[in-house]
Amino acid sequence: MILMSACLLGFASVAFGSYAEHALRPAISEEHFRFLMTAVRYNQVYAVVTLALGLFLHSEAPLAQAPALKWSAAMFVVGTVLFSFSMYVSVTFGIEDLLLLAPFGGVSLMLAWTLLFITACLEHKNRTPANPPPQ
Numbered sequence: 001m002i003l004m005s006a007c008l009l010g011f012a013s014v015a016f017g018s019y020a021e022h023a024l025r026p027a028i029s030e031e032h033f034r035f036l037m038t039a040v041r042y043n044q045v046y047a048v049v050t051l052a053l054g055l056f057l058h059s060e061a062p063l064a065q066a067p068a069l070k071w072s073a074a075m076f077v078v079g080t081v082l083f084s085f086s087m088y089v090s091v092t093f094g095i096e097d098l099l100l101l102a103p104f105g106g107v108s109l110m111l112a113w114t115l116l117f118i119t120a121c122l123e124h125k126n127r128t129p130a131n132p133p134p135q
Helices: 002-027 030-057 067-093 096-126
Strands: none
Touching (some): 002 030, 002 067, 030 096
């Protein structure tokens, strides 16, 4: 599911970036265009992050089974949708109240990074000189 979400996020970033640049730019304010480009940039970055996590989750690595890692991947998807897509829809259709969802997306993304950090800390703790990483 994470890999499919990553693909959809990547597709949406290209499609909406193109739409914003070629169709919306002449019709919206410079401020709204900046909002959209920030949303597209975040969408692109987190599509790649989600893709990398999705590929890793499908690996045989023991760390791939870590619950915090799975939750991190899911929160990257949720955060991207809340952050970027709230801006896309808000600016495209003039629904200003949807911009209120963007901070929840940002918090979700910070939670995703925190969960990824927790996963890294647990992995670091589990690696001791007596247990070197597999070759």
